[in-house]
Amino acid sequence: MKKHADYGPKSVAALKAALQDNPDSATLLYNLGVSLVAERNLDEAQKAFEEALALEPGIAEAYVQLGGLAMHRGDLDECLKMNRKATEVRPRFAVPWGNIGFVHMQQQNPDKAVKALKKAISLDPQFIQAHTTLGSAYLALGDPDGCIMQCSKAIEIEPMFGPAYNNIGLAYLEKGEPKKALIYFDKAVETGFDVESQVLAEISQYR
Template sequence: MTTQAKNVDEYIAELRSQIETNPQCASHHYNLGVAYLHKRMWQEAEKAFREAVDNSPRMAEAYVQLGGICLQRGDIDGCLNMNKIAKDCRPQFAVPFANLGFCYLQKGDVDRAIVYLKKAVNRDPDYVQALSTLGSAYIMDKQFDEAEAQLRKALDLAPSFGPAWNNLCLLELERGDKAKAREHADKARENGFAVADEIMKELGAEQA
């Protein structure tokens, strides 16, 4: 939609005015939710996304956003449930599959995480975050060659993606190559990723 708003607050006011005129427009509610997320107004965002799915029950993107809000407050199971609904609404949408994989990884269910992350990558081979998370899952599963393959794919697509460099660092630590691990840690930090203090200590370095 076109907008005359000069900032997020004006955009929110504009959307709320449009919703008053057309309260059943799921897109307006969804866009309002996204605007609230920019302001970190979690409760308002959740209400807007719920209004979106009330008016458009198969709006997968809104369920994904609701899952993200669950994750923000530490509710992994809530995030899982929302992304399950999202992938059922749009079976070819890669994002909920990647989110399910991430959640299962957080819960320690590595096998199930790999299944969902592979499904995400099959749907979108250029999905950098999914490739990096799949690499992390393979590290946890001790499939080191597979892990490196996925992480290299991620970095071929996005050379400045810090989390993938960090995962390569973790991979080389698992392999016992601290020199390579340090190189990858430095690349992660150069690209804005805060490598964990315990990893830097293991590498014999300190955070800047």
């Protein structure tokens, strides 16, 4: 399977010119889609990814991109469907498994999220978003210690990843340890993460 990627920033105009000479290049169409997303031209991007897949149905990244566009529209079911297609095309691609876990969390299905996120991490142990979302799933399932353990792994990989500090803070609040929680919320804020104002108000008394 060929790897499809956006090889550095290419202008939409340059890619469209290249497609004039090579209209059946799925890779050029995929890269055009990526550049159109970067320019926030989402309708044209959708069309480019769909045309790329019509030419070469094995481009897993194009399904992931279509899933992202569906998420942007608020269509979680379509996002789930596109990422599942990506896993069918390339089962060992971690990104769609992580996205599937994220969508399950948005749909209040933490049990299903855990399964998909564990799969993502087994394929890419450095996948910090998957570690952090798995931490959120454990917290939703009433396992704050599991959340702390998983989000600590994310911080080991990326020490300035705010969402992981925020999750650990929430887990310590759940455990009834607000002073410990405060340390992690402060760290989350330090990374630029927006901790919910009601949480900051709740823990301010423990300073």
